[in-house]
Amino acid sequence: MNKYYLGVDLGSTTSKAVIINEQDEIIGRGITNTRSNYSVAADIARDEAIYNARFSILQKNIQKEIEFSPEFKKYITDLESVFQYEQFKVRLDRLGEELVKTCNTMFVDEDKRKTMLGHLINIRKAFKPVIKRDYLYNNLGSKNQFFRDIVSEKYNEEVNKLEMSLFEPLMTVWDKSISPAENERVQFNFKELIHKAMDELKDKYKNLPDASAEDTSINFDAEMNLLKGKFDHVSDSLRKHIDEIADLEFNIANMTGTGYGRALLPFPEDCIRSEILCHAFGAHAVFPETRTVLDIGGQDTKAIQVDKYGLVTSFQMNDRCAAGCGRYLGYIADEMSISINELGPMAMESEKEVVICSTCTVFAGAELRELTNLGEKRADILGGLHKAIIMRAMSLIARSGGVFNEFTFTGGVARNPAVIKYLAQLVKENYGDNIKINIHTDSIFMGALGGAMFARRNIAVELPSAKKNKEVA
Amino acid sequence: MADHKDAIKENSMIIQKEMLAKQFKDLSMATELGKKVVYTFVPGNLTELILSFDMLPVYPEINALQSGMRKKSAEYIRDAEKIGFSEDVCTYVKCDIGMMLNGNIGPTGEKIPPPDLLLLSYTGCFTFLKWFENLERLYPGVPVAMLHTPYQEDGIMTEDQINYMVKQLKEEVIPKMEQVSGQKYDHERLAKMMENSAKAEDLLVKILESAKNVPSPIDAYFAGVYYIGPIFTAFRGTQDAVDYYTELWNEVQERMRLGLGPVTPEGEIKEEKFRLVVEGPPNWTNFREFWKIFYDMGAVIVASSYTKVGGVYDLGFRHDPKEPLESLSKYCMGVYTNMNLPQRVDMLEKYVKDYKADGFLINSIKSCNSFSAGQLMIMREIEQRASVPVGFIESDLVDPRYFSYANIKNRLESYFQMLEQRKIILKQEETTV
Numbered sequence: 001m002n003k004y005y006l007g008v009d010l011g012s013t014t015s016k017a018v019i020i021n022e023q024d025e026i027i028g029r030g031i032t033n034t035r036s037n038y039s040v041a042a043d044i045a046r047d048e049a050i051y052n053a054r055f056s057i058l059q060k061n062i063q064k065e066i067e068f069s070p071e072f073k074k075y076i077t078d079l080e081s082v083f084q085y086e087q088f089k090v091r092l093d094r095l096g097e098e099l100v101k102t103c104n105t106m107f108v109d110e111d112k113r114k115t116m117l118g119h120l121i122n123i124r125k126a127f128k129p130v131i132k133r134d135y136l137y138n139n140l141g142s143k144n145q146f147f148r149d150i151v152s153e154k155y156n157e158e159v160n161k162l163e164m165s166l167f168e169p170l171m172t173v174w175d176k177s178i179s180p181a182e183n184e185r186v187q188f189n190f191k192e193l194i195h196k197a198m199d200e201l202k203d204k205y206k207n208l209p210d211a212s213a214e215d216t217s218i219n220f221d222a223e224m225n226l227l228k229g230k231f232d233h234v235s236d237s238l239r240k241h242i243d244e245i246a247d248l249e250f251n252i253a254n255m256t257g258t259g260y261g262r263a264l265l266p267f268p269e270d271c272i273r274s275e276i277l278c279h280a281f282g283a284h285a286v287f288p289e290t291r292t293v294l295d296i297g298g299q300d301t302k303a304i305q306v307d308k309y310g311l312v313t314s315f316q317m318n319d320r321c322a323a324g325c326g327r328y329l330g331y332i333a334d335e336m337s338i339s340i341n342e343l344g345p346m347a348m349e350s351e352k353e354v355v356i357c358s359t360c361t362v363f364a365g366a367e368l369r370e371l372t373n374l375g376e377k378r379a380d381i382l383g384g385l386h387k388a389i390i391m392r393a394m395s396l397i398a399r400s401g402g403v404f405n406e407f408t409f410t411g412g413v414a415r416n417p418a419v420i421k422y423l424a425q426l427v428k429e430n431y432g433d434n435i436k437i438n439i440h441t442d443s444i445f446m447g448a449l450g451g452a453m454f455a456r457r458n459i460a461v462e463l464p465s466a467k468k469n470k471e472v473a
Numbered sequence: 474m475a476d477h478k479d480a481i482k483e484n485s486m487i488i489q490k491e492m493l494a495k496q497f498k499d500l501s502m503a504t505e506l507g508k509k510v511v512y513t514f515v516p517g518n519l520t521e522l523i524l525s526f527d528m529l530p531v532y533p534e535i536n537a538l539q540s541g542m543r544k545k546s547a548e549y550i551r552d553a554e555k556i557g558f559s560e561d562v563c564t565y566v567k568c569d570i571g572m573m574l575n576g577n578i579g580p581t582g583e584k585i586p587p588p589d590l591l592l593l594s595y596t597g598c599f600t601f602l603k604w605f606e607n608l609e610r611l612y613p614g615v616p617v618a619m620l621h622t623p624y625q626e627d628g629i630m631t632e633d634q635i636n637y638m639v640k641q642l643k644e645e646v647i648p649k650m651e652q653v654s655g656q657k658y659d660h661e662r663l664a665k666m667m668e669n670s671a672k673a674e675d676l677l678v679k680i681l682e683s684a685k686n687v688p689s690p691i692d693a694y695f696a697g698v699y700y701i702g703p704i705f706t707a708f709r710g711t712q713d714a715v716d717y718y719t720e721l722w723n724e725v726q727e728r729m730r731l732g733l734g735p736v737t738p739e740g741e742i743k744e745e746k747f748r749l750v751v752e753g754p755p756n757w758t759n760f761r762e763f764w765k766i767f768y769d770m771g772a773v774i775v776a777s778s779y780t781k782v783g784g785v786y787d788l789g790f791r792h793d794p795k796e797p798l799e800s801l802s803k804y805c806m807g808v809y810t811n812m813n814l815p816q817r818v819d820m821l822e823k824y825v826k827d828y829k830a831d832g833f834l835i836n837s838i839k840s841c842n843s844f845s846a847g848q849l850m851i852m853r854e855i856e857q858r859a860s861v862p863v864g865f866i867e868s869d870l871v872d873p874r875y876f877s878y879a880n881i882k883n884r885l886e887s888y889f890q891m892l893e894q895r896k897i898i899l900k901q902e903e904t905t906v
Contacts, residue, residue, distance in 0.1 A: 260883075272888035277894065309898050312891045315857060319867045319880060399849055399865075401856070 002051065003253040007451025008042050009275060010261035012411060013298030014328055017045035018448035019053045019252075020456060024285060027060075028053025029445055034144045034298075035183050040102035043185045051190065054245045055080045060242055071227040075201075075234045078136075079242075080225070082197040082204070085135035087090050089187055091147050094133075097126060098177035106173060119170060121164065137206055143190075143454040148182055182193040191246040198242070205231045254458055256451035260299070273276065273454055275316050275447045276302055282450030283408040284310030291405035292394055294406040295425070295446070296413035298326040299392050303400035323361045326412050332385060335365045336378070342381060346412035347418035350383025356432055359392070364380060384420040403431040414443035480738035491519060492717065496582055497706060500529055501583035509654050515621050516782045517596030517648070517805030521666040521792070522708035526654040531585060532606070534588040537568040537582035541757030541871030549575065550872055553860040563600045564840045564872040566607070573611055574657040588615050591655045592646065596622040597810030598843040618649040622805045628816050630806050635654035638802030641754060663797045666710035669723065670792035676718035677701075678787050683725045684775040685828050688745035690728035690900040693776030695764040698755060702780045710792075716809035731777045738766045746771030747892050750824045752778045752817075753836040753844050753850060756868035759876045763868070766882055770889045776818065789819065814847045818854045831891050834864040839875045862895060864888035 001313060007464040009036060011017040019028035021393050030048025034041045034309055054449065066073045091271065154176070159170045182344055205228050227234060257265035262392035265272060283293045284306050293304040299322040304315040322328065333340040354376050356367055364385065371381050397403060407427060421437060427435055444448065503510050509528045513519065515535065521532045538631045540546045540608035549571025550564055556574070560569050572578070579585040591612070593605045609617055620641050647658045666838045680701060684693045691701065701721065708714035728734075734742035734800070738761060751768075751774050756763050784790065790807050793800040808818070825833055833855045835848050849865075866884050 113897070181554060274883070274888040274890045277890050309902070311860070311895050311898055312887075314852070314863045314865075315887065315891075317880075320875070375689060401853055 001249070001251050002048075003251055005452045005455040006046060006049070006252045006255035007278070007448040007453070007467060008255065008257045008259075008265065008267075009267060009278065009445075009447035009451060009456060010038055010042055010259035011259065011275075011297050011412075011447070012260045012300070013040040013330070013422060014257070016047035016259075016445050016448040017042070017043045018442075018445050018452045019049045020108035020452045022456070024453060025455065026442060026445070026449060027056040029442070031146075031444065032146060032166070032405065034248065034261065035180065037183045038264045038268055040183050040185050041261075042257070042265055047185075047188070050250055051083070052080075053250070054190065055083075056292045057248065057420070058241055058245045061245070062079055062238070069234075071230055071234055072238065074224065074227045075231075077195070078204075079197055079201055081135055081138055082201050083473070084178075085101070086152075086197050086200070087149065087186075087188060088131070091181065092344065093187060094184065095151065095177060095181040098181040099173060101266065102173045106169075110266075111250060112122070114461045116169065116173070119166065120173070123158040123170075128157050131385070136200075142313040149180060152178070155312065155340070164285070172402055186191060187233070191243070193291045194242060194246055197402050197445065199240075202235065216301075232460075241360060254455040256455040258451045266317060270453070273451060275300075276304055276317075277312055278447045278450030278454065279410050280304045280306045280312045280315075280450065281310045281408050281453055283438075283440075284447075285408055285453050286440050286442075286446075286452075287408050289406040289436070290408040290438065291401075292403045292407045293398065294397060294407070294409050295411040296325055296389070296393060296412045296419070297447075301325055303393070303396040305401050305404070314400055316396045318392075319358070323359050323364065324389045328361045328364070329413065331361050331365060332346055332368065332382075335368055344386070344418040346379055347382035347386045348421065349379040350377075350418075352380055353387045354384035355381045356381075356384045359388075364388075383418065385420045387418060387426075389413075390422040393423070395425050403427055403435055406436045408438040408440075409432075409445035410440070410443045412444045481736065483700075483724055483736055485717065485724055488717055488720060489700050492704060492708065496529075496700060497579050497581040497583050497585070500579065501581075502586055502658045503529055503586045510586050511590045511592050511650075511653075512588040512605075513592040513705050514594055514596070514598075514601055516598065516810045517594045517620075517651060518706055518709075518783070519594060519642075519801060519805075520622070520706060520708075521663060521797075522642075522646070522650070523592070525659055525663045525666060526656050527551045527631040528590070528654050531588065532706060533608075534565045535703065535706070536572060536579060537552065537565040537871055538757045539587055540568050540572055541843070541873075542760055542777055543580060544724050544758070544873075545572070546758060546871035548871050555678045556706075560875060561840065563604075563842075564602045564870050568871045569604070570607060570611070573608075583646055587612050590649060591615055592649075594620045594622065594805060595625065595849040596805055597812075599842065603861050615655060616649055618646045619803070620646055622693060622811055625811055625816065628813050630803060633709070634806060635802050638805065639780050640799065641799045641859045642798050646736055650796045660797065663792040665903070667792040667794040667800065669711045669712060669715050671794070673705070673714045673718045674784075674786045674791050676715070677705060677736060678702065680718065680725050681776070681780070681787055683729060684773075686729055687748070687829060687866055688727050688732070688734045689736060689748065689773050689775050689828075692737070692742075692764075692768075692774050693780060694751045694755065694777035695737075695760075695767070696735055697774070697777055699760075702783060724760055735768075735773055737764065739765075739768070742768050742771060742773060744771045746775050747832060747889060748775045748828065748830045749832050749834050749837065750774070750776045750797050750821060750828065751834050752821060752848065754779045754835060754838055756842065756876050757871050758837045758869075758873040759878065762878060763877055763881070766885050770885075772819065772889060775828040775888075778821065779811050779896065781820075784808055785812070804891050810843060814850065817847070817859075818851055821851065821855055825855060825861055830859075830861060830897070832862045832864060832888070833859065834866070834888065837865060837885060839869040840872060841866060841870060859879055862888070862891050864891075 005020050008019045009171060015032050015034045017030040018026055021027050028049040029052050030039055030045040032044045041330045062072060103113060103116050107116055123245045153173055208228055255271055257267040258273045259274045260270050280293050284290050291306060294348060301318045301324060302315055305313045327342055330340050331366055333343050354371055356364060363441050368381055409423060424437055427437060509526050510531055511523050512531045512533060515532050520530055540549055546568045550567045552571040552574050553567035577585045591608055593607050595601050651658055681693060704714055704717050711876050734745050749772055784804060785807055835852055837845050837848055852863045866881050867879060
């Protein structure tokens with residue numbers, strides 16, 4: 001039987017899980033927002049990674065067919081999206097129950113309660129098909145894809161359409177309901193759910209108009225037309241393979257937990273490891289010539305030096321203040337009322353970076369308002385903010401010893417194009433043109449990947465926090 | 474000094490407690506005993522000279538660290554900030570001033586008498602000047618004796634520098650001490666005390682160097698500042714100090730004979746997993762917690778720089794009865810805080826090698842410019858020269874606001890794992906090659 005290895009990285013903002021095979025290849029990724037309940041977050045990320053792994057294995061199993069018939073691949077990617085939607089629906093129903101429950105306890109007056117319930121039903125009716133469409137036609141794009149974010153955006157939109165007096169009570173109902181709904185691990189039956197998804201996908205293609213590049217109602221996709229014509233054939237020939245991966249017993253041979261919340265993971269003590277080592281190990285495994293790693297996560301920035309074995313020789317972390325980390329960007333996005341994923345692209349339009357003096361997140365928010373009032377362009381302010389983040393990181397890098405050989409950038413913030421732009425600029429300015437900068441598409445998963453790789457190598461390291469957990473247990 | 478009821482103690486620790494209790498008792502009764510009180514600093518202290526005039530020394534930074542351990546420092550610092558001290562000022566200073574504002578009650582609960590003489594032996598730390606300017610205002614009219622110790626900028630002590638120091642001792646310090654104490658300077662008595670100093674110094678060096686053993690019988694940082702070092706400053710030159718270090722040396726020898734690890738408040742370390750050299754002062758407000766992170770992981774500090782602030786005897790210096798004033802001068806110039814950065818790097822590199830350390834760690838102090846300056850350079854030099862993994866953590870002396878347990882623990886855990894992994898992988902490499 002094939003052996004798989006799991007790495008879970010419980011960060012301050014997101015929790016990541018990665019599954020690798022015996023060749024160190026990533027076959028499953030899962031990510032969720034870190035909640036008040038760490039172990040639920042870890043479970044959800046892991047479940048997601050296992051589902052994703054089943055889809056990867058499916059692709060691997062029919063590798064030959066895919067080479068000759070691209071519609072097979074299209075079917076699988078579509079199926080995975082619909083599968084995610086099916087999971088989403090279950091969670092949405094769960095949220096619906098919570099909303100009704102909150103409504104019933106919050107409003108004693110029966111008329112009022114009925115009105116509110118009516119609004120809630122309307123809100124749900126309004127956004128459910130929109131979300132379904134987003135999932136089925138891959139319209140979620142670069143937007144944040146966590147349950148809470150997707151639903152909250154739509155809920156907000158709908159509430160804002162209603163009269164002002166309803167805003168506060170409806171938002172209170174939301175605030176009280178979202179956490180319990182989100183902080184619960186929903187166990188899915190993979191086989192059942194994937195069959196549902198197959199049916200849903202069949203409906204989608206049956207009702208699909210012939211799409212063309214001129215049609216703006218759905219994302220034009222040439223493969224979609226290709227699949228439409230052969231849908232039944234593809235579906236029938238894949239069914240056997242799909243059932244096979246659904247029945248596959250998933251053997252996680254070993255696992256490693258890392259990240260900010262690692263001490264709270266319900267893992268055996270020798271399976272818990274510092275995220276500094278994991279990020280370095282992951283980055284080094286993917287880019288073996290790496291000697292310097294920069295990781296910018298939700299609340300930590302780490303500058304790490306590694307040797308030829310991927311072992312950390314020294315590291316520096318931000319202390320006392322987390323300005324310049326992922327949460328900083330989150331705060332700025334909130335201040336500007338835009339989504340965090342829009343920040344980078346907007347900053348890329350900057351023509352001149354406005355100097356942001358503040359090293360404090362809260363003050364930077366105030367500075368941003370002040371600069372806006374002075375007539376500075378949004379893009380230029382954001383350019384300055386992104387540059388400031390990298391300037392802080394550069395100071396940590398200098399403290400850790402500088403940049404050597406290849407330089408690898410990891411963490412959630414490494415997905416932001418403006419951050420990458422200023423990083424490249426400043427690394428070259430400070431350390432010359434010869435430094436190769438690596439940014440992997442899986443940069444946010446690098447800690448979990450390193451963890452999984454440690455798990456495969458089974459290198460035990462003892463930790464006091466883990467020891468404590470054991471005593472408690 | 475980590476005065477917890479449940480702490481496990483060695484005989485030497487009990488003796489130390491008694492000695493310190495007597496010291497503070499004497500201080501509280503200074504008037505009745507007819508003794509004059511001298512406030513002065515630990516680095517480059519003139520303890521023998523003070524004692525030779527039958528005066529009692531008070532060390533404000535020791536009081537501050539004691540206040541930190543007794544959880545009093547937050548309140549003292551707050552009171553100092555209330556009267557205008559900035560957030561960035563050395564917290565030893567603010568804690569000390571705050572203690573004086575609150576009635577100057579010492580660690581034993583007894584009042585510390587006001588100074589009869591402020592002996593500003595200025596060695597390496599610029600803040601000392603400002604500190605005593607403030608004390609001068611708090612105690613108006615108290616005479617101040619200034620001893621300016623030339624910094625070892627070029628890494629050497631010249632004849633001119635020694636002469637300059639001796640001249641200051643003769644023309645500034647001794648006359649003021651004579652005037653305050655009402656006693657004449659007694660050269661013979663000072664020389665006699667220096668014999669005791671040298672004896673205690675020999676013993677101290679043996680104790681510190683016992684950490685070269687694997688496993689080390691002592692922790693040269695936490696235990697170093699807690700019970701191995703402090704007696705040295707206040708009692709150097711006395712027979713009591715010689716007796717104390719004789720007892721301690723016997724204990725250490727016994728530990729070595731039995732192959733025992735260092736004593737911690739929770740008993741001895743069972744397995745020495747990592748040997749570290751540490752640079753920088755410890756945190757005092759969370760001393761036990763801080764230490765525990767280390768001993769829980771089997772990390773033993775085999776050498777440290779902070780224990781050399783009171784003198785670098787292991788590099789060969791001894792007080793010399795044949796030339797007491799000259800040797801006091803050399804002593805002051807030679808302490809760790811008065812050494813230039815290349816000298817510090819040389820010393821720390823030697824420690825890493827001689828003590829067979831697995832790693833080098835810096836505890837950087839938020840409010841101490843004196844120690845923080847050059848630390849990153851030191852770290853990089855040691856990393857390159859000694860080829861050991863280096864670590865960097867941040868806390869403060871006695872301001873509890875700057876001790877973030879979660880952050881420090883997270884960094885230390887990562888650091889220890891770094892060391893452990895290195896051991897495992899390098900071993901694998903060795904066996905496969």
